[in-house]
Amino acid sequence: MAIRELDALDRRILYTLQAEARRTSSNDVAAELDVSASTVRNRIQRLEADGVIRGYHADVDYEATGHQLFTLIVCTAPIPDREELAAAAADVDGVVEVQEVMTGEGNVLVQAIGVDGDDLSRIGEELDELGLRVSDEDLIRNTHRSPYSRFRTATEEE
Structure with missing residues (x-):
């Protein structure tokens, strides 16, 4: 690119x-x-x-849609298969975002939603069946975003 x-x-x-x-x-x-x-x-x-x-x-409030559980699932994929497995993980029902990370361990981050623990268990099992090793799962309370500040001050710098 x-x-x-x-x-x-x-x-x-x-x-x-x-x-x-x-x-x-x-x-x-x-x-x-x-x-x-x-x-x-x-x-x-x-x-x-x-x-x-x-x-x-769209910035969706999943809790308002009845999906009380929003979780980050940390997975590890073999480096040669990381991109393919991350793309496949995005197709799992309940997965809303997948990120590839440039490290050996914890190199695929999966954000998923569910209405209960059974939803999250199913998602974890499907990720495992794809070949991703789940190493950690964390419930997300809130997400905060901010625009990149250097873009804001660009006109002031020049």
């Missing part, structure tokens, strides 16, 4: 979208940055086309 050079406007657009993509319009960003809305729209389209912006995702 080619690295795309970001200028101050690109970085500020990314910061704004990370902070609140759903409630931010091109006009809002344009007014804040003193550029036209069409410039902002064109930049966003280019960032999407270049793979810098890979998507827009």
Whole structure:
């Protein structure tokens, strides 16, 4: 993947979208940055086309949907099989996110939801059947996100 050079406007657009993509319009960003809305729209389209912006995702409160258990399952996959096993893990019912980690132990992190312990046991068993060794499971209480602060200050630095 080619690295795309970001200028101050690109970085500020990314910061704004990370902070609140759903409630931010091109006009809002344009007014804040003193550029036209069409410039902002064109930049966003280019960032999407270049793979810098890979998507827009809903932040779901799983507890509000009846899934009281939100868990992080730490797994280990053989290095040559890590990518394939992580992709397969994403297809397990109840799995909502899978991350590949660049270490030998605990190199696949699986976030899963369930309504009860039986759901989580089933998910663990299915991950095991895929060839992932489950080494730890932790219930997640809350998740906190923040946009990357260097994108916010990009216009101030230049």
